[in-house]
Amino acid sequence: xxxxxxxxxxxxxxxxxxxxxxxxxxxxxxxxxxxxxxxxxxxxxxxxxxxxxxxxxxxxxxxxxxxxxxxxxxxxxxxxxxxxxxxxxxxxxxxxxxxxxxxxxxxxxxxxxxxxxxxxxxxxxxxxxxxxxxxxxxxxxxxxxxxxxxxxxxxxxxxxxxxxxxxxxxxxxxxxxxxxxxxxxxxxxxxxxxxxxxxxxxxxxxxxxxxxxxxxxxxxxxxxxxxxxxxxxxxxxxxxxxxxxxxxxxxxxxxxxxxxxxxxxxxxxxxxxxxxxxxxxxxxxxxxxxxxxxxxxxxxxxxxxxxxxxxxxxxxxxxxxxxxxxxxxxxxxxxxxxxxxxxxxxxxxxxxxxxxxxxxxxxxxxxxxxxxxxxxxxxxxxxxxxxxxxxxxxxxxxxxxxxxxxxxxxxxxxxxxxxxxxxxxxxxxxxxxxxxxxxxxxxxxxxxxxxxxxxxxxxxxxxxxxxxxxxxxxxxxxxxxxxxxxxxxxxxxxx
Numbered sequence: 001x002x003x004x005x006x007x008x009x010x011x012x013x014x015x016x017x018x019x020x021x022x023x024x025x026x027x028x029x030x031x032x033x034x035x036x037x038x039x040x041x042x043x044x045x046x047x048x049x050x051x052x053x054x055x056x057x058x059x060x061x062x063x064x065x066x067x068x069x070x071x072x073x074x075x076x077x078x079x080x081x082x083x084x085x086x087x088x089x090x091x092x093x094x095x096x097x098x099x100x101x102x103x104x105x106x107x108x109x110x111x112x113x114x115x116x117x118x119x120x121x122x123x124x125x126x127x128x129x130x131x132x133x134x135x136x137x138x139x140x141x142x143x144x145x146x147x148x149x150x151x152x153x154x155x156x157x158x159x160x161x162x163x164x165x166x167x168x169x170x171x172x173x174x175x176x177x178x179x180x181x182x183x184x185x186x187x188x189x190x191x192x193x194x195x196x197x198x199x200x201x202x203x204x205x206x207x208x209x210x211x212x213x214x215x216x217x218x219x220x221x222x223x224x225x226x227x228x229x230x231x232x233x234x235x236x237x238x239x240x241x242x243x244x245x246x247x248x249x250x251x252x253x254x255x256x257x258x259x260x261x262x263x264x265x266x267x268x269x270x271x272x273x274x275x276x277x278x279x280x281x282x283x284x285x286x287x288x289x290x291x292x293x294x295x296x297x298x299x300x301x302x303x304x305x306x307x308x309x310x311x312x313x314x315x316x317x318x319x320x321x322x323x324x325x326x327x328x329x330x331x332x333x334x335x336x337x338x339x340x341x342x343x344x345x346x347x348x349x350x351x352x353x354x355x356x357x358x359x360x361x362x363x364x365x366x367x368x369x370x371x372x373x374x375x376x377x378x379x380x381x382x383x384x385x386x387x388x389x390x391x392x393x394x395x396x397x398x399x400x401x402x403x404x405x406x407x408x409x410x411x412x413x414x415x416x417x418x419x420x421x422x423x424x425x426x427x428x429x430x431x432x433x434x435x436x437x438x439x440x441x442x443x444x445x446x447x448x449x450x451x452x453x454x455x456x457x458x459x460x461x462x463x464x465x466x467x468x469x470x471x472x473x474x475x476x477x478x479x480x481x482x483x484x485x486x487x488x489x490x491x492x493x494x495x
Contacts, residue, residue, distance in 0.1 A: 012138050019101045020134045026098070030134040035059050035109040042080030044114060048122050051114045058083065058124060059109040059132060061161070062102060063139075072099055073123075076108065077161075084123040085110050092126060105135030153477050154485055172291050173467045173479060177244065179290040180264060180463070183283050189240040189266055194229035196222060196246065200442050203227030203384070204460075206249040209259075222248035225460065226265045227384065228445045231413065234267050235453045242266035244463070255475045256405050259484050262463040271457030272412040273396045277373060280400060280408050280459060281310055284371070288470050298472035299403045304370055312373040312398075315360060322364045327356055330378070330393060351430070353380035368401040383423040383439050385411035400461070403469050408461035415456060417449035 023030040038057045039047075060076035060083075070089040075082045089096040102108065112126040140151070140158055152159040152166075159166050181191065199218070201208040203225025213220050226245050233241045247263050268275065285295045285306050295306040313321075320326050325338045335355040339346045346358050356378055368374075375398040376391055385395035396412035414420050424446070427439040467479040477483040 013136060016103055016134070016136050016138075019103065020136065022101050023098075023131060023134065028131060030131050032130070032132060035130060035132055037109065040080045041076070041078045041083040044083055044124070045081055045122050048114065048116070052116070054114055055111065055127070056114055056124060057109065057111045060107065061135075062104055062106050062108060063161075065104060067099075070096075076110065084117075084121050085112070085126055085129075086117070086123050087126045087129070092128070095128065102131070103135060103138070105137070105139045106131065107133040107135075150485075153483055154488065156481055169467075169471055169473065169479065170481060172471055173463075175291050176287055176467055176470060177262075177463060179287040180283065180466075181244065183286050184242050184264075184266060187240065187279070189242045189268070190238055192230070192233060192238070192241050192243055194223075194226050194233075194243060194245070198223050198229075200440050200444075202440055202442050202445070204247075204249070205381075205439065206251060209248050209250050224249050226263070227458065227460065228442060230265055230267050231453060231456070231458070232445065232448045234269055234456050235448045235451055239269040239454075240267070253484060255477075256465065256468075258464065258476050258480055261476075261480075263460055264463060265458070265460040267413070267456055267458045269454045269456050272455065273375075273398055273410050273457055276410040276457040276459045277312075277398055280410065280461070281306075281371070284466075287466070291470055297403075297470050299369060299469075304402070306371060308370070310371045310373060312375055314376040315356065315374050315378075316376070316394075318364055318374065319356070319359055322367070323359060325359060327352075327359070330380075349433070351380060353378050357381055365401060365406070366404055368404060371400065371402040373398045373400060379423075380426075382411065383427050384414055384420075386414045386416075387419070405465055405468075407465050407469060408459060410457065410459040413453075413456040413458045415449060415453040417446055420449055421446055 020030055036057060037059045039051070041058060041060060044051055044056060044058065058076065058078070060078035062074055063077045063082060064075040066073045072087045073084060074087075075084050087096060087099060109130040109132050110124055110126055111128045112124040115123055115125050117123050139161060140148075152163075160170075185191070197211070197213070197220045199220060201221040201224050203223075204227070206224040208221040208224050211220055211222065212218070223245075224247055226243050226247070230241050230243060243265055245263050245265065246260060248260050249257075251257060251259060253259065288297055288306055289295045296303045297306065298304075316327050323342055325342060327335060327338065329335075330352045332350070332352040332355065335352045336346060336348075336350055339350075339355050339359055342359070342363065344359050344362050346355055350358070360374075376388060376394045377385070377397040377399075379385075379387065379393055379395050382395040382397050385397045388394040388396050398410050399406050400408035414423070424439065424441040428441050431440075464476050464479050467473065468476060471479070473479050
């Protein structure tokens with residue numbers, strides 16, 4: 001093991017290629033097809049009492065190395081844990097010399113007896129070892145905790161090798177998705193799949209990605225939401241449906257947004273938004289308890305207890321309470337003037353609904369740390385939600401806010417096809433005025449509604465943001481294995 005931190009990258013690469021040639025010259029395939037292991041490292045460490053003195057076969061990546069003449073200690077890391085290995089020249093014979101052909105980062109298979117060293121470390125006493133994959137590039141210097149943020153996201157495999165806490169975060173992400181599925185399945189929801197490529201995009205206010213289908217000679221859109229297809233299934237007779245889906249929105253990248261993200265959308269016939277509200281609270285408590293052991297999440301050095309009551313505020317009421325601005329008058333000119341008075345940045349031609357949204361986002365949302373339901377939104381910014389049964393001009397909609405971010409959006413779904421057509425037409429007019437995120441007119445969806453859809457409660461929430469909340473991750477890029485990044489400069493690619 002002769003890698004030195006002063007060697008250049010080119011020298012290291014050449015050095016490792018020479019070792020690769022040594023293995024091949026000795027008639028050894030440095031990339032064999034398989035290795036029959038009997039135990040993972042974690043099982044050996046946990047089951048030491050039963051395994052002491054027994055032969056085991058384990059495999060993993062070499063992550064540490066200490067040579068002392070005729071004996072060598074090193075650790076291998078597999079998907080469960082790392083374990084120490086002990087090699088002695090008088091036991092391995094001629095094979096011992098081939099330890100010099102190994103490097104940090106190589107994968108090897110080992111066979112030997114399990115014992116405990118004088119210092120108390122559980123160790124495998126090697127009888128033999130096998131090279132399983134020669135690493136031609138070294139691990140990052142100080143790999144025990146890779147800290148270059150850009151490198152961590154761009155070369156996630158190095159991040160996973162280097163940081164156990166990152167590996168654990170993504171294990172938790174998998175458990176979160178599984179817990180969400182189990183919760184919905186238990187409530188009688190059926191998991192379904194709907195198109196990613198759509199002839200029309202809809203279900204959210206967002207700009208789409210556009211692609212072209214050559215055989216059909218037509219443009220298609222990557223979906224921005226699943227809503228309109230899942231509602232078609234409610235029309236078709238499936239009373240509870242959900243989808244764990246990849247959605248795509250052609251928008252900026254920041255701590256809470258990635259152009260490709262994972263959503264869950266679910267719809268239940270005969271529910272309204274209050275039924276959905278109860279379900280979402282129960283869902284968060286269930287999933288958090290499954291993953292964290294208790295219904296608490298970390299945030300900014302504190303703990304948020306999800307079992308406490310979740311307050312609820314009508315949108316216009318909390319804006320008035322927190323800013324002193326009364327937006328019950330829907331005149332856009334007056335609304336824009338009020339926004340400018342309290343120094344909220346808005347476009348010069350912002351609609352009433354846009355002003356409401358911006359004032360809330362800039363002046364109210366940053367203070368919402370504990371889970372909070374914001375309800376009863378203006379109809380203008382909720383084209384797929386049913387009109388409020390007692391508040392003119394508003395709809396039955398709520399959003400969940402926690403940790404200063406939006407974590408869920410739900411409606412009593414609009415099932416009146418005449419009202420829905422009028423909303424679509426209003427959105428089409430907004431698009432003609434230059435609103436890029438206005439909803440499109442979808443005649444096929446209206447046709448489905450005209451066949452009758454029962455009263456329905458619907459919900460959409462982001463898995464990525466749920467993982468952020470439950471694990472305390474500060475950025476969406478921390479919880480997506482391969483987040484969208486700016487292209488590397490040519491000079492960086494070879495580094």
